[in-house]
Amino acid sequence: MRAIELFAGAGGLAIGTAKAGFHHEAVLEWNPDACETIRENKRRKVELVRDWEVVECDVRKYDYSLLGEGIDLVAGGPPCQPFSLGGKHRGHEDERDMFPEAVRAVRELKPKGFMVENVKGLLRQSFASYFGYIILQLTHPEIVKREGEEWPDHLKRLERHHTGKGRRSGLNYQVVFRLLNAADYGVPQRRERVVIVGFREDQFPAWSFPSPTHNEERLIWDQWVTGEYWERHEVAKRRRPKCPEAIKARLDRLRGEGCPSGEAWKTVRDAIADLPDPTRGNGGETFHNHLFNPGARSYPGHTGSPWDAPAKTLKAGGHGVPGGENMLLGADGGVRYFTVRESARLQTFPDEYVFRGAWGEVMRQLGNAVPVNLALAVASSVKAHLMSA
Structure with missing residues (x-):
């Protein structure tokens, strides 16, 4: 089935949807290092990504008519910083709010379904009205914001359209969302993310999120x-x-x-115990990106992840420690940074997948990524529904 990936980052969501059976006609990302990560894996002929068409661009300038008709799935994780619990919480006032571009992609491509991921902070009370606005835009993407119209006024028009009498004409989707914990789907990390899924009304959208497996x-x-x-x-x-x-x-x-x-939550030990100890200087000889980086320190809010539980949520940095909570807590109470490969394991990237860029930039790529196995669980269910419909 044909798909397009928006805001691809290092490719976690895209790999998960590819493993579920979607073929990406285009993978859009603006960050040069993230694009280079994907291109490097194309050069290495990593099976899941070798045929991707990587487009390094600002999605606001992308012409979706280049893809033609018949896209089955639009997937992507708009930049999370406007809504992140660790950010400045500017929401719709943040220029990085790319939800309008996700809506444009749905409007112009008219896919059978879409899958959008974002941070837990999107559900906070202060964003409640704007989140409802996002859902209604995705439900009725052809009810476009008028020139000069403020979003609260556009929201009112969407609400009237949504609750109006009679059959709705035009392009409409049945949309649901849920806060999912990646640990419940076999990811060795406590990582809560909002996932929004929509099906075009002609796709008989009697669907629900897959049940947790762990x-x-x-x-x-x-x-x-x-x-x-x-x-x-x-x-x-x-x-x-x-x-x-x-x-x-x-x-x-x-x-x-x-x-x-069910199965047990996966732990840090489950994920990385078979990797060589990077502090002994031989980690990178066998595994890509498995090099020790010194300088980790513990302070309130950043105390590292214990061995025998799912890792704390990996973060994208910018919180005083590069890589945020990207540290392992030892039995002696000391901490060290997870290597890039260990972090990739915690995000369920395959070992053959390599990352390009300076250490802090790579940690940002990983901290922003969707865990592959979480994406796979949801995308597999979406694909099964589209096939049956």
Whole structure:
């Protein structure tokens, strides 16, 4: 099925949708380093990306008529900084707000469906009206903002159109959204993201988000009831951490209910334990981008991720520490930066996928990326629905 990727970044969402079976007719991104990352993987003939048409451009200037008709999916993650919990919270007043461009792509391409990702901060109360405005624009993309019209007035027109009597004509979508935790879909990272999915009305849009496949209760069971987790990782009993008090309070209930269904959350140890220790200087000999970077330090709000839980949310930097919370917490309480390869593992990029740019820029690419496996889970469900429709 034919797709286009907007705001591609390093390609996490695009790889996930490609693994689900979508063929990208164009992959749009403005950042030169992110584009070079994708091009490098094309040169290396990485299977999922080797046929992508990478377009380094400002999406506001892209001509969608170049793609012709018959696009099945528009996918993308508009820049999250206007809505990020760590940003300046300017929302629609931020010049980086690219949601209007996502709406334009839907309006001009008329895809069978779309899939848009953004940060949890988009759901904060201060953005509630604007988020409703985004959803209604994606629902009725042909109800265009008039010249000189303020967005609250455009919102009113959209609301009247949406609630008006009679059958709506023109291009309309059935739109749903949900806050998803990537850890619930096999990503070794607690990463909450808003995902918006829409289907054109002629696609019989009786669809819902895929159910989680992984859960914390099963991880607790494997660690503190059966011990299977420690045995699998060959962690001797004397080296195992003590069960946290917060977990102890849940063990009696879990034992009474029996083994939880589903798979266990993936942990940092699950993701990176087989990689060589980068502090010994030999990491980059076997794995791409697996080089130690010194200088990590812990301070309030940036304390690193423990080995035996999903990682904290990787961030894009700009918070005092390059790479934000991109640190591993050792058993001795010390921290070190995750290497690029370790960070890529936490974002479920394949090991053959390499990253280009200075270390801080690469960490920004990874911190902004959509976890591949989260994208795959949603995109697979979207594709299955489009095929059945």
